[in-house]
Amino acid sequence: MPISADHFENIDTEGDEPTPGTNAHEILSFLEQHPDQAFTQSEIADETDVTRGSVGPTLVRLRESGRVDHRGKYWRISDHARSLDHAADHADAVAASYEEESFDYDEWQAHAVDPREDRE
Template sequence: MPISADRFEEIDDHDSGPTPGTNAHEILSFLESYPNQAFSQSEIAEATGVTRGSLGPTLVRLREAGRVDHRGNYWRVSDHVQSVDAATGHAAEVAASHENEPMAYDEWQDHAVDPRKDRE
């Protein structure tokens, strides 16, 4: 069934990760809890409750999506995911620290660069 253009524009296209309750979410959540360690499939299966038959294909999909790294018999959360998580956390902290401060629009405007000046 088609949707309206307005509804289409409201769709959040940002990848916020696997859907909670899925095998991918369980695996990624576990690995994110231990960013400085790598685990075998057996260890991941035991910790997450994901069956061995589902674990391998899910790990491969997570690797193809760039969310986990694989070497030998071991898997870990990717450096990229750790970097994104750190940046998101930092941005949230900065936003929260400015939440109750009044916006100094005039001061901001004084420091803003006029893009037209760059063309002269």
């Protein structure tokens, strides 16, 4: 089904997570579980449901998008992807800590300044 040009222009694919069940998702999930290790294409194929013939092209696309690093015959999750994951984890933890704090609306309201008040 075609989409409108406006809808097309609003599609943002940068930074999107791969769709679960895709080769990219399978490989990234595996590499994210082993952030301090690097693997050959054969090892990645053996540890995931991705066929050997699909591992290489998928890794190349993931490298082009900055998700994985490649040295010699080894591949690993990129430092950039790891730092984004850590930043997201930190943001989640901060948000959760605010949710745990009690909030007294009456106290907040007592200290709030009404913007309609004429201040001298």
